Amino acid sequence: MPARLTRISDEQEIRIGDEMAQRYVAEIEAAEAKDPKNGDDRLVEAYVERVGRKVSLYAQRKLPYRFHYIPDPNLINAFALPGGHVFIGRGMLDLMTTEDQLATVLGHEVEHIDLRHCAERVQLEAHMRKLHLEEINGLVSVPIDLFKTGYSKDQELDADRAGTRLAMMASYSPDGAISMFRMLDKVCKQETRTARTPQQEVSQLARETLKGYFETHPQPEERIEQIERLERGSETPIPAQRRLDTNVMAVLHRDLQGVVNETPSRVLQ
Numbered sequence: 001m002p003a004r005l006t007r008i009s010d011e012q013e014i015r016i017g018d019e020m021a022q023r024y025v026a027e028i029e030a031a032e033a034k035d036p037k038n039g040d041d042r043l044v045e046a047y048v049e050r051v052g053r054k055v056s057l058y059a060q061r062k063l064p065y066r067f068h069y070i071p072d073p074n075l076i077n078a079f080a081l082p083g084g085h086v087f088i089g090r091g092m093l094d095l096m097t098t099e100d101q102l103a104t105v106l107g108h109e110v111e112h113i114d115l116r117h118c119a120e121r122v123q124l125e126a127h128m129r130k131l132h133l134e135e136i137n138g139l140v141s142v143p144i145d146l147f148k149t150g151y152s153k154d155q156e157l158d159a160d161r162a163g164t165r166l167a168m169m170a171s172y173s174p175d176g177a178i179s180m181f182r183m184l185d186k187v188c189k190q191e192t193r194t195a196r197t198p199q200q201e202v203s204q205l206a207r208e209t210l211k212g213y214f215e216t217h218p219q220p221e222e223r224i225e226q227i228e229r230l231e232r233g234s235e236t237p238i239p240a241q242r243r244l245d246t247n248v249m250a251v252l253h254r255d256l257q258g259v260v261n262e263t264p265s266r267v268l269q
């Protein structure tokens with residue numbers, strides 16, 4: 001990071017993020033033209049929004065946080081764009097069993113925004129392209145991929161800690177984060193054909209999307225350790241994890257068997 005960069009304003013960050021999100025959603029919708037979001041997808045999206053709103057309420061920066069669901073079973077990923085947009089792929093939700101897991105994943109992404117990690121990327125990009133921050137038009141063409149891959153190790157650990165804290169403030173259990181790290185680690189290491197149950201069996205393609213999300217992050221042991229420290233330091237009792245909403249579970253698991261054999265054409269990169 002260069003020593004001194006002009007700080008992007010909240011207003012600029014929101015505008016850039018909104019344009020990027022709009023562009024990304026349009027791309028997804030074009031890819032989904034044959035298979036548009038149905039009632040089931042909207043039910044899951046409303047749930048993601050509900051949990052996301054609860055968690056983002058406690059963020060330091062009062063930005064318009066918005067939560068998007070991408071109903072692609074091969075997308076085991078979640079990421080944040082500047083200004084408040086958080087995206088989560090169906091592949092990630094398919095792996096979850098508790099709302100606490102969802103809350104901590106969304107909390108982590110909210111914190112990449114709250115802690116200005118996304119804004120710093122925009123600033124850095126502007127700096128590299130020798131653009132003034134006023135030249136918003138040049139900045140909205142910032143590639144989305146820049147935000148889909150992980151951040152520095154310290155930033156990831158910061159987002160874990162702050163994101164789990166947000167989830168805890170919204171009465172979720174930090175165990176959601178721990179069980180999620182264990183799950184993602186297992187999926188990363190899993191061989192293609194050794195899985196026993198549909199839920200464990202994740203396509204090679206889906207694992208590729210997870211690599212960008214998880215393998216660039218710090219080691220799971222280190223991530224788990226700091227969440228355990230957070231848990232020990234908690235002044236209030238740690239609540240038990242709650243299962244994912246039953247209706248959402250039903251929707252996600254109804255055709256999970258089909259996910260395994262799905263053709264890989266719908267993956268988003």
Ligand SMILES: [Zn+2]
Nearest residue numbers: 150151156159
């Ligand atoms: Zn992250």
